[in-house]
Amino acid sequence: MSIEILGLTAGFLTTVAFVPQVIKTWKTRSTKDISLNMFLLFCTGVSLWLIYGIMIGSISIIISNILTLILALSILFFKIRYRD
Amino acid sequence: MSIEILGLTAGFLTTVAFVPQVIKTWKTRSTKDISLNMFLLFCTGVSLWLIYGIMIGSISIIISNILTLILALSILFFKIRYRD
Numbered sequence: 001m002s003i004e005i006l007g008l009t010a011g012f013l014t015t016v017a018f019v020p021q022v023i024k025t026w027k028t029r030s031t032k033d034i035s036l037n038m039f040l041l042f043c044t045g046v047s048l049w050l051i052y053g054i055m056i057g058s059i060s061i062i063i064s065n066i067l068t069l070i071l072a073l074s075i076l077f078f079k080i081r082y083r084d
Numbered sequence: 085m086s087i088e089i090l091g092l093t094a095g096f097l098t099t100v101a102f103v104p105q106v107i108k109t110w111k112t113r114s115t116k117d118i119s120l121n122m123f124l125l126f127c128t129g130v131s132l133w134l135i136y137g138i139m140i141g142s143i144s145i146i147i148s149n150i151l152t153l154i155l156a157l158s159i160l161f162f163k164i165r166y167r168d
Contacts, residue, residue: 007136013129020121033117037104045097052091052144060136 004060011064018071025078036083039076046072088144095148102155109162120167123160130156 025031046069053061109115130153137145 003136003139006132006139010129010132010136013125013132015129017122017125017129020125021119024119024122025117028117030117033109033112033114035105035108038101038108041097041101041104045094045099045101048090048094048097052087052094055087055090056142058140 007058007060008063011060011068015064015067015071018068018075022071022074022078025075025082029078029082031079031082034075034079036076036079039072039079043069043072043076091142091144092147095144095152099148099151099155102152102159106155106158106162109159109166113162113166115163115166118159118163120160120163123156123163127153127156127160 025034046065049061050065050069053059053065109118130149133145134149134153137143137149
């Protein structure tokens with residue numbers, strides 16, 4: 001059980017990490033320094049982590065990757081929308 | 085075994101995703117649009133994922149988080165070094 005708490009904390013941090021980036025990008029509408037390829041690859045990878053989490057039955061991986069996907073897709077959307 | 089291949093592919097993508105960002109930041113030395121808090125939280129979270137991976141014995145999580153940590157720390161270093 002303490003292992004799942006560690007996993008949930010890890011997932012919480014790597015997920016919550018995207019919140020200040022979403023807020024910053026949403027406020028500034030500036031995405032010049034953000035790599036489009038990074039977020040394309042990242043969103044694809046997170047989608048696969050989600051499937052992996054479902055297959056191995058890790059609730060930490062499932063929950064954190066659903067939320068990370070939503071946040072990373074928001075940044076990807078901003079990057080495409082406010083392209084320089 | 086195919087589950088671990090899926091996990092390794094997921095880990096490969098979410099890790100490799102940081103490479104174009106590292107290259108972009110290294111080339112431009114511009115980090116204005118990148119959130120410092122994102123990378124502080126992200127590096128902490130990835131460190132915990134690494135410990136989680138070791139504890140549940142997931143080779144996919146271990147390998148991908150070691151590499152992601154190196155890349156994310158590079159971006160964090162650039163962000164602090166080339167602070168606006």
